[in-house]
Amino acid sequence: MRPLTGLLLSLSLAAPPVLAAPPATNHPILGIWKLTLPDGSCSETYRFRGDGTTLVTSAAEVSESEFQIPSEPSEKGFYKLVDTVVKDNGKEDCSGQVMRVGARATNFVRFHPSGSLFLMCADESMETCIGPFRRVSGLGT
Numbered sequence: 528m529r530p531l532t533g534l535l536l537s538l539s540l541a542a543p544p545v546l547a548a549p550p551a552t553n554h555p556i557l558g559i560w561k562l563t564l565p566d567g568s569c570s571e572t573y574r575f576r577g578d579g580t581t582l583v584t585s586a587a588e589v590s591e592s593e594f595q596i597p598s599e600p601s602e603k604g605f606y607k608l609v610d611t612v613v614k615d616n617g618k619e620d621c622s623g624q625v626m627r628v629g630a631r632a633t634n635f636v637r638f639h640p641s642g643s644l645f646l647m648c649a650d651e652s653m654e655t656c657i658g659p660f661r662r663v664s665g666l667g668t
């Protein structure tokens with residue numbers, strides 16, 4: 528994902544995978560989520576859609592990706608999220624970077640029991656996480 532690209536993402540410029548089966552209609556990732564940088568200078572909005580695609584806006588950047596996520600979390604409580612950028616407008620995101628089509632990121636998502644927040648982590652621990660991502664209600668997906 529965008530905010531701390533160098534710290535959190537495992538990027539690969541390999542060809543994007545064929546889109547896997549979409550997530551279940553009741554998957555907790557589905558919907559609109561917003562992440563605001565700690566200093567409040569920039570926000571990112573993520574629309575995780577039921578067809579397994581994501582629309583992200585971050586500063587001047589608008590990108591689309593395909594994502595894969597299991598229906599259940601691991602024994603440690605994390606969902607492995609694999610995201611591959613398929614379209615990008617070539618403009619800078621909140622971190623000043625430009626995403627490349629084909630960039631692939633693997634992160635681990637941990638939801639708050641309320642379902643209204645999640646953290647995105649580099650591995651299945653709470654050691655290297657960003658967030659919280661806050662659910663935005665009332666805007667549709």
